[in-house]
Amino acid sequence: MTILKTENLTRHFGGLAALDHVNMEIRENEILGIIGPNGAGKTTFINVIAGIYLPTQGKIFFDDQDITELPAHKRCRLGIARTFQLVRPLPGLSLLENVMVGSLFGKGLRQREARKKAEELCEFLGLSNMTRDITRMTALEVKKMEIAHAMATQPKLLFLDEVMAGLNSDETMEMIALVRKIHSWGMTIGIVEHVMRVIRELTHRVVVLDWGQVIAAGAYEQVSNDSRVITAYLGEEA
Amino acid sequence: MKSSRYLVYIGVLIILLTLPFYTGVYLLNVMDIILIYLALALSWDMLLRSGQISFGMAGLFGVGGYAAALIHLNAGVSPLLSIALGGLAAGFLACLIGMAVLQLRGMYFAIVTLALAEIFRVVIRNLPDLTGGPEGTILPSAIFSGNSTKTYWLVLTVAAVSVIASEIFRRTRIHFALTSIRNDEIVAKSSGISVFKYLVFIFAVTSAIQGITGGAYAHIYGFVSPEGSFSLDFTLLPIAMTLLGGMHSTWGPVVGALLLGVVSEFLKLKIPYGHLLVYGIIIVITILFFPQGIVGTIGQRLKKNHVERLAS
Numbered sequence: 001m002t003i004l005k006t007e008n009l010t011r012h013f014g015g016l017a018a019l020d021h022v023n024m025e026i027r028e029n030e031i032l033g034i035i036g037p038n039g040a041g042k043t044t045f046i047n048v049i050a051g052i053y054l055p056t057q058g059k060i061f062f063d064d065q066d067i068t069e070l071p072a073h074k075r076c077r078l079g080i081a082r083t084f085q086l087v088r089p090l091p092g093l094s095l096l097e098n099v100m101v102g103s104l105f106g107k108g109l110r111q112r113e114a115r116k117k118a119e120e121l122c123e124f125l126g127l128s129n130m131t132r133d134i135t136r137m138t139a140l141e142v143k144k145m146e147i148a149h150a151m152a153t154q155p156k157l158l159f160l161d162e163v164m165a166g167l168n169s170d171e172t173m174e175m176i177a178l179v180r181k182i183h184s185w186g187m188t189i190g191i192v193e194h195v196m197r198v199i200r201e202l203t204h205r206v207v208v209l210d211w212g213q214v215i216a217a218g219a220y221e222q223v224s225n226d227s228r229v230i231t232a233y234l235g236e237e238a
Numbered sequence: 239m240k241s242s243r244y245l246v247y248i249g250v251l252i253i254l255l256t257l258p259f260y261t262g263v264y265l266l267n268v269m270d271i272i273l274i275y276l277a278l279a280l281s282w283d284m285l286l287r288s289g290q291i292s293f294g295m296a297g298l299f300g301v302g303g304y305a306a307a308l309i310h311l312n313a314g315v316s317p318l319l320s321i322a323l324g325g326l327a328a329g330f331l332a333c334l335i336g337m338a339v340l341q342l343r344g345m346y347f348a349i350v351t352l353a354l355a356e357i358f359r360v361v362i363r364n365l366p367d368l369t370g371g372p373e374g375t376i377l378p379s380a381i382f383s384g385n386s387t388k389t390y391w392l393v394l395t396v397a398a399v400s401v402i403a404s405e406i407f408r409r410t411r412i413h414f415a416l417t418s419i420r421n422d423e424i425v426a427k428s429s430g431i432s433v434f435k436y437l438v439f440i441f442a443v444t445s446a447i448q449g450i451t452g453g454a455y456a457h458i459y460g461f462v463s464p465e466g467s468f469s470l471d472f473t474l475l476p477i478a479m480t481l482l483g484g485m486h487s488t489w490g491p492v493v494g495a496l497l498l499g500v501v502s503e504f505l506k507l508k509i510p511y512g513h514l515l516v517y518g519i520i521i522v523i524t525i526l527f528f529p530q531g532i533v534g535t536i537g538q539r540l541k542k543n544h545v546e547r548l549a550s
Contacts, residue, residue, distance in 0.1 A: 051427070052424055052427070071432075072424075072427035072428055073426075073427050073428075073429075073430045073432045073433070074430075076428055076429060076430035081428070082428060084424075084425070088422050088424070088425045090417060090418055090421045090422060090425060092417050092420075092421060092486070093414070093417055093418075097414065101414050101418050101425075101429050101431075104414050104415075105411070105414070105415065105429050105430035105431045106429055106430040108430075111410070114411075153429060153430055
């Protein structure tokens, strides 16, 4: 079953095609890796799917519904959630309250239930001392909070945008285990990552973007030996 | 701890309610003005919690005042009901305007609200048949025939309405929505918050409060005029009060309004017109040295002490 499908998805920024006729699909209950060199269009892809940018051309289908024109908040309520590459915590709200924003508005829970849901998620992710100020958190904790925030909207499809960036290897292992656990609940996950070990260990399928175009798709072993992928990462042989 | 806090609230409420029985008319009149500015300061802060700055308070205050006065005069509606209708008119107008201009943010929104307030004033000034034109309109009598006790209770009610509205905004999901929108609209949208809907809603509600306050003001002084009802004071003073007291809270604007209100009354007697200069100095000092205002700074100190005590 395909949960998300794009048809000729294109997004221009001025003269630059950040996404160029991308046809991609994400299947239900898989972990899809989205990789590519810097500036390949990975984050733009997430932003267009989440509704932060509207596509210049092309269509997006989620659960067989055309969501191309839908505003971001409605896509969230339909079940598309994402974390941000550069973490974006909300100052003025405590750790728990940051997570609650997701459960309050993503699923429209009442305050009491939203708080309970947020507490459960924080506990699951190993975030203690939930009422503390978010300025007193480590990088790992902020990343976890972002995941909790996205999970709190109770999505069907979760995009993780470089959640491993800036983590040391122990922390990366912990995060990989967490993503596996979240997946085991039946979540479909799209993961953008530069750390290849993470992609190898987690993903069922990988899509490689370069200059806004899909240049390869398939299992990790297959993609990592693809000559076009190697060229995209390492450059042409001189 | 919690019950003692409620006792304090009840005590303050009783003192405020019974104030007319042991003070003179002069103090009540001063309180009227302070409470009117307090309601405006709170309404300004409530919109500020979404990150939007309005310089159009005087406009909606004036519209509410004119609407209340004219509805009372022409439709024979009782003064109290006309005040409520004045608020409704201001809120409805803000809702329409908000749908048009709330695509704008920050300074652009602020400038539009400043211009709108001026447009309202000019339009009203140029409709002499309806509004009395540049001279304004005088009501047959002040509300409650000028009874200062009842007038005070009316203003106290208006201030209480804004305090209650502000607290509702602080304690419900609205607080989460506004704080998210203020900090990061992209995160807000991605969390399922309808940013535009919330902004229109909060703009309409705060404008309705400003309209009610304007209506009460019009009926207390028994007249409306383009210069009096749309005075820039109704925009600038509440902003100064909120900045002094502390933003993004209920108690900040309340403390700021009480302090600056008392100071301004004192200064008006000592140096007429010089009080504006003193406001300016107070605002500059506040922004430079305690950008979080009085309540914000005290809160931070208390929190810091608490943390230090825990640490030691």
